[in-house]
Structure formats: structure tokens, C-alpha cells
Amino acid sequence: MLSNMLLGRYIPGNSFIHQMDPRAKIISVLFFMVIVFFANHWLGYLLLILFMLSVIKIAQINIFFLFNGLKLLFFILIFTFLLHIFFTRGGTTLFEWGFIQIDSEGVITGIYITIRLVMLLIITTILTLTTSPIELTDAIENLGAPLKKIKVPMHELAMMISISLRFIPTLMDETEKIIKAQSARGSTFMTGKLKSRVNALIPIFIPLFISAFKRAEEMAVAMEVRGYKGEEGRTSYRELKWGLKDTSAIVIIILFGVMLFLVRM
Amino acid sequence: MNIEVSALTSIYHHRTPFEHIALDELTTTFEQGKYYAVIGRTGSGKSTLIQHLNGLILPTRGNVRVGDLVLKKKTKQKVIHQVKKHVGMVFQFPEHQLFDETILKDVMFGPLNMGLSQEEAKERAEKYLSLLGVPLDQIGRSPFDLSGGQMRKIAIAGILAMEPEVLIVDEPTAGLDPKSHIETMKLFKEIQQEFNITIILVTHDMNDVFEYTDEVKLLGSGKLIKEGRTLDILTDEKLLTDHYLEIPDIVRLAHDVSKKGVALNRMPRNTDEFITLYKKWRDERA
Structure with missing residues (x-):
């Protein structure tokens, strides 16, 4: 189950989007997140979907693979959808039974909001699928450079992000091992009553936390031993290069935003 | 309680591009x-x-029998x-x-x-x-x-x-x-x-x-x-070198000394046994 998760995973490739400067990608994603909220009727949403499909195409990501990886998040979407269906009033009443009432307005808003959420999920997933964690943190540090003036420790924040990303697979492996070890001791968190299942999580989380803390300490020592002292005097092996395709990508996304704004009603 | 493994096949990530056959039709028995x-x-x-x-x-194919209990694909x-x-x-x-x-x-x-x-x-x-x-x-x-x-x-x-x-x-x-x-x-x-x-x-x-x-x-x-x-x-x-495994030190030692003319009665399993057998051989020669 865990191996299907796409969240935070990077798949190397050679597409236009893979080659873009990570800063350009982050800026585009931020723009897109705003643009998504411009759409307010069917034409806008249709344009959004078409735009998204072409981005997926350009990034050379298999669309089934993408949806498969986001499956775990579907229940959040369904939850939002139902919330709108049951609680938004207006338009004609489609269905009424006891205290349950479904209005046409509710169904429409439900669909729209769900599309928005899917768009946001997909665009951020594409960002992480096409950008290696190192590039991503380099870009965050670089984009956040102005904040250093007001004493925001951007370098340290970026380092924290890259270390956390690096340890996700390690912790997943560790979790699997501990689950196996405890279930060999007869722990049953897959079956039984809810209470006993929740109790069965304790023998999994405690060893996991302990090993995570140990790892963190070892890592900190290893970094100090190799002379790490924060940003001061540090140079970078990878240089970020802003190119023509980055500028054009930003221009395209702004034009798309303007277009969506114009079709608003 | 015996464990009988019969025609056990185990495939990781079955039916995906990452498919990997870890065990292939393995049959064996572990006796109590x-x-x-x-x-x-x-x-x-x-x-x-x-x-x-x-x-x-659980097996992809085949089964594992532990006493009376059988482990199969959908146990x-x-x-x-x-x-x-x-x-x-x-x-x-x-x-x-x-x-x-x-x-x-x-x-x-x-x-x-x-x-x-x-x-x-x-x-x-x-x-x-x-x-x-x-x-x-x-x-x-x-x-x-x-x-x-x-x-x-x-x-x-x-x-x-x-x-x-x-x-x-x-x-x-x-x-x-x-x-x-x-x-x-x-x-x-x-x-x-x-x-x-x-x-x-x-x-x-x-x-x-x-x-x-x-x-x-x-x-x-x-x-x-x-x-x-x-x-x-x-x-x-x-057999061992073919499968990239080490030869036990004591086996190597016993072989080496036998080439030098030390004929031990049998193969020793550890250092203590080796010494005992060696002493015996020396006493017999004396």
C-alpha cells in the first residue's frame, strides 16, 4: 500500500518540465494555485482541465500512474464533495428525505470545488515528480534569499526540508520492519476491535520514534564531524540557471491566468 | 511439529513492472x-x-504446512x-x-x-x-x-x-x-x-x-x-565457492594440516575439538 504513494516522490526524466529551472517551476505552481480560483463557471473549469492535461502530457507522466498514486487522497475529495452536496443551499431542490436535502447549487459547487482540489493536488504532484528533492530545496533557498535580510534562516530551513525528504523512504522501510517484528510477536493491528487496533499501534510508533531520534543524532554528529556550520562560507556544486524556457513558461502561465480572468462571469 | 514447504513460489510486486521472483517452486521440509x-x-x-x-x-503459489495449519495465498x-x-x-x-x-x-x-x-x-x-x-x-x-x-x-x-x-x-x-x-x-x-x-x-x-x-x-x-x-x-x-560462500576456518585448517601429514580421525567442528583430535593424533604417533 505504502509503495504506491506518489506524494513527494521523484521520477527522473528528460521532458521540458524536468529540464526547467526549479525556481521557475515553483513560481509557476504558485501562480497556478492562484489561477485555479479564477475559474467560476464551466468554461473556466474546462480550460483548467485542458491546461492540466497538456501539462501532464508535456511532463511525460502516465496519467493512469498519476491517478493510481493519488488514490489514497480520494477519500478527502469525496468528503469535500459530500460536504458541499449536503450543506450548500440554493437553486432547485433535487432530493429531500427527512433532514437531508440536496440542492442543484450544492451539486454544482461540489463538483467545482472537487475539480479545484484535484487540480491543486495534481500540479503539486507534478512538481515533486519532475523535480529532485535537492533541486527543490536549492530553489526554495534561492527564492527565499530576500527573507534572509529579515533574519529568516532560509538555508537552515532548506536543509531541514531536504533532510526530511531524504528520510521518508528510510522511515517507510523501518516502519515495515517493525510492523513485521511486532506482528511476529502476535500483535494484531490488522484485525480486532478499534480500541485494540489503536493500542497495537503503540508498539510500532515507540520503536519508530526511538530509531528516528537515534538517526537524527547520528546524522547531526556526522555533519558536525565533516565541518558543517550552517550557511556561512558554503558554496554550491549545482548552479541554478534561468533560461529562455523558464521565462516562457512563466509568460504562458500568466497569459493563461489572464484568459481565465476574461472568461469569468 | 514439522514444517513442509511445497512448490513455494513468491513474487514481489506481482503483476507490476517491478515484478521480482524471490522464490521459485521451492520444496523442502524442516523436521522437529x-x-x-x-x-x-x-x-x-x-x-x-x-x-x-x-x-x-503469504505464498504467491504453492503452500507452507506448519503442523496441521496450511498457509496459502488467501489464508x-x-x-x-x-x-x-x-x-x-x-x-x-x-x-x-x-x-x-x-x-x-x-x-x-x-x-x-x-x-x-x-x-x-x-x-x-x-x-x-x-x-x-x-x-x-x-x-x-x-x-x-x-x-x-x-x-x-x-x-x-x-x-x-x-x-x-x-x-x-x-x-x-x-x-x-x-x-x-x-x-x-x-x-x-x-x-x-x-x-x-x-x-x-x-x-x-x-x-x-x-x-x-x-x-x-x-x-x-x-x-x-x-x-x-x-x-x-x-x-x-x-559447492561453497560456486555460491560465493566462505569455507569455514576450521575446515580449511583441517585440510591444510592433513596436507602436512596430520591425519585427524574425523572433521573437527570447532577449535576445541581440533585441539583434542590433534593431541590424540600426536599421542598415537608417540
């Missing part, structure tokens, strides 16, 4: 009361095989839980599974899961902790205050307290100092003889295999290459 070693180079399927023996992984959790009562498993670095506030409580975890009462579980925990040489006035302490070697002992006690008839141990001496290494290996041998349980040892250390085990199963690329008496398999230098 014997000390087995499962050997083979990294990636030969050792770990996968042992995880099948107590239901941590229910209830049956698997039963199997776990009979087949205990000590993982690599078992000290990583400790979690409870006190040593005693941690050891009681397994027995309680098996459905024993508090008193019975406590009795068992105390029995096995003292068997492993943990002083009973210490068992109210936190397991996390102990040294690595001590923590491992507590973790092993936690498995023994479930009183399995078959005990699987995966690289039990990894990361231990030489003294703890010998102690741990001796302990398993004693337990096996005293309680007449089956032990299945997975290790890369051919010296341990040669000194302690009765029988060997040699795996290669998910298949059973050879099984038989430890004495026969671990003295077959060609």
Missing part, C-alpha cells in the same frame, strides 16, 4: 528438533523463505495468528522492536498476545529472563537504559517467552562484540537441546553454521540448490 541453517548469497531468497514460515508473507488472519504461536521469529537487530516501559512488560507482550493471563505471562517472562541471565531485580527497569547486547537479550527473551516449537533466527549476531557473539550462539544451541525445539538459523557466518547446526539448506536465486548434513555441505569447497 533439528538445528537448521539456511545459507546463500545476498538476494538468494533466504529472508523471503523464513518470512513465509510464520506467515509474515485468513486467524490461521496466521495460530501459526505465529508455533513459529517464533527473532529478526535482525531484534533490540529495535523493544517499546515498553519495563523489561518485564516488554517480554510479557508476546505471551499476552497469545492469550495468556497476566500471571502466566509474568511467570513465563521471569523464567526466560533468568534463563538468559538477566537478574530478576533488574526487570523493573526500562529496556532503553541497557547496552545494545543486553537489549538484544531482552528482545530474544520476548520471543522465547512465547515458547515456540520452531524458532527462526535471522543474523542473530550482527553487530555484536566477539564475546556476546559466542554467548548468543551457545545460548541458541542450549535452548534447542534443552527444549527440543527446531531452530532455523539464517546467517552469512559459515563458522557458526559449521559449529552449531545439524543440517543446511543452500539457496541460490530463489531455488533450493542443495540440502543435507552440515558436515557434508560445508566441507564441499567447490
Whole structure:
């Protein structure tokens, strides 16, 4: 189950989007997140979907693979959808039974909001699928450079992000091992009553936390031993290069935003 | 209780692009009361095989029979839980599974899961902790205050307290100092003889295999290459080198001295035996 998760995973490739400067990608994603909220009727949403499909195409990501990886998040979407269906009033009443009432307005808003959420999920997933964690943190540090003036420790924040990303697979492996070890001791968190299942999580989380803390300490020592002292005097092996395709990508996304704004009603 | 593995095939990520055949039509038997070693180079399927023996992984095809219980592709959790009562498993670095506030409580975890009462579980925990040489006035302490070697002992006690008839141990001496290494290996041998349980040892250390085990199963690329008496398999230098395994030091030594004209009566299993046999040979010559 865990191996299907796409969240935070990077798949190397050679597409236009893979080659873009990570800063350009982050800026585009931020723009897109705003643009998504411009759409307010069917034409806008249709344009959004078409735009998204072409981005997926350009990034050379298999669309089934993408949806498969986001499956775990579907229940959040369904939850939002139902919330709108049951609680938004207006338009004609489609269905009424006891205290349950479904209005046409509710169904429409439900669909729209769900599309928005899917768009946001997909665009951020594409960002992480096409950008290696190192590039991503380099870009965050670089984009956040102005904040250093007001004493925001951007370098340290970026380092924290890259270390956390690096340890996700390690912790997943560790979790699997501990689950196996405890279930060999007869722990049953897959079956039984809810209470006993929740109790069965304790023998999994405690060893996991302990090993995570140990790892963190070892890592900190290893970094100090190799002379790490924060940003001061540090140079970078990878240089970020802003190119023509980055500028054009930003221009395209702004034009798309303007277009969506114009079709608003 | 015997374990019969028949035509066991295990495929990871079945029907995906990452498909990998870990075990391929493997058939073998583990008999009650014997000390087995499962050997083979990294990636030969050792770990996968042992995880099948107590239901941590279920077969893709074929089955594993533990006594009367059968593990197949779609075996229910209830049956698997039963199997776990009979087949205990000590993982690599078992000290990583400790979690409870006190040593005693941690050891009681397994027995309680098996459905024993508090008193019975406590009795068992105390029995096995003292068997492993943990002083009973210490068992109210936190397991996390102990040294690595001590923590491992507590973790092993936690498995023994479930009183399995078959005990699987995966690289039990990894990361231990030489003294703890010998102690741990001796302990398993004693337990096996005293309680007449089956032990299945997975290790890369051919010296341990040669000194302690009765029988060997040699795996290669998910298949059973050879099984038989430890004495026969671990003295077959060609077979071992073909599968990237070390020849036990004592076997090499015995071969070398025999070339120099020292004819020992039989193959020694450890250094002490070697010395005894050597003395005997010298006395006979004198």
C-alpha cells in the first residue's frame, strides 16, 4: 500500500518540465494555485482541465500512474464533495428525505470545488515528480534569499526540508520492519476491535520514534564531524540557471491566468 | 511439529513492472528438533523463505504446512495468528522492536498476545529472563537504559517467552562484540537441546553454521540448490565457492594440516575439538 504513494516522490526524466529551472517551476505552481480560483463557471473549469492535461502530457507522466498514486487522497475529495452536496443551499431542490436535502447549487459547487482540489493536488504532484528533492530545496533557498535580510534562516530551513525528504523512504522501510517484528510477536493491528487496533499501534510508533531520534543524532554528529556550520562560507556544486524556457513558461502561465480572468462571469 | 514447504513460489510486486521472483517452486521440509541453517548469497531468497514460515508473507503459489495449519495465498488472519504461536521469529537487530516501559512488560507482550493471563505471562517472562541471565531485580527497569547486547537479550527473551516449537533466527549476531557473539550462539544451541525445539538459523557466518547446526539448506536465486548434513555441505569447497560462500576456518585448517601429514580421525567442528583430535593424533604417533 505504502509503495504506491506518489506524494513527494521523484521520477527522473528528460521532458521540458524536468529540464526547467526549479525556481521557475515553483513560481509557476504558485501562480497556478492562484489561477485555479479564477475559474467560476464551466468554461473556466474546462480550460483548467485542458491546461492540466497538456501539462501532464508535456511532463511525460502516465496519467493512469498519476491517478493510481493519488488514490489514497480520494477519500478527502469525496468528503469535500459530500460536504458541499449536503450543506450548500440554493437553486432547485433535487432530493429531500427527512433532514437531508440536496440542492442543484450544492451539486454544482461540489463538483467545482472537487475539480479545484484535484487540480491543486495534481500540479503539486507534478512538481515533486519532475523535480529532485535537492533541486527543490536549492530553489526554495534561492527564492527565499530576500527573507534572509529579515533574519529568516532560509538555508537552515532548506536543509531541514531536504533532510526530511531524504528520510521518508528510510522511515517507510523501518516502519515495515517493525510492523513485521511486532506482528511476529502476535500483535494484531490488522484485525480486532478499534480500541485494540489503536493500542497495537503503540508498539510500532515507540520503536519508530526511538530509531528516528537515534538517526537524527547520528546524522547531526556526522555533519558536525565533516565541518558543517550552517550557511556561512558554503558554496554550491549545482548552479541554478534561468533560461529562455523558464521565462516562457512563466509568460504562458500568466497569459493563461489572464484568459481565465476574461472568461469569468 | 514439522514444517513442509511445497512448490513455494513468491513474487514481489506481482503483476507490476517491478515484478521480482524471490522464490521459485521451492520444496523442502524442516523436521522437529533439528538445528537448521539456511545459507546463500545476498538476494538468494533466504529472508523471503523464513518470512513465509510464520506467515509474515503469504505464498504467491504453492503452500507452507506448519503442523496441521496450511498457509496459502488467501489464508485468513486467524490461521496466521495460530501459526505465529508455533513459529517464533527473532529478526535482525531484534533490540529495535523493544517499546515498553519495563523489561518485564516488554517480554510479557508476546505471551499476552497469545492469550495468556497476566500471571502466566509474568511467570513465563521471569523464567526466560533468568534463563538468559538477566537478574530478576533488574526487570523493573526500562529496556532503553541497557547496552545494545543486553537489549538484544531482552528482545530474544520476548520471543522465547512465547515458547515456540520452531524458532527462526535471522543474523542473530550482527553487530555484536566477539564475546556476546559466542554467548548468543551457545545460548541458541542450549535452548534447542534443552527444549527440543527446531531452530532455523539464517546467517552469512559459515563458522557458526559449521559449529552449531545439524543440517543446511543452500539457496541460490530463489531455488533450493542443495540440502543435507552440515558436515557434508560445508566441507564441499567447490559447492561453497560456486555460491560465493566462505569455507569455514576450521575446515580449511583441517585440510591444510592433513596436507602436512596430520591425519585427524574425523572433521573437527570447532577449535576445541581440533585441539583434542590433534593431541590424540600426536599421542598415537608417540
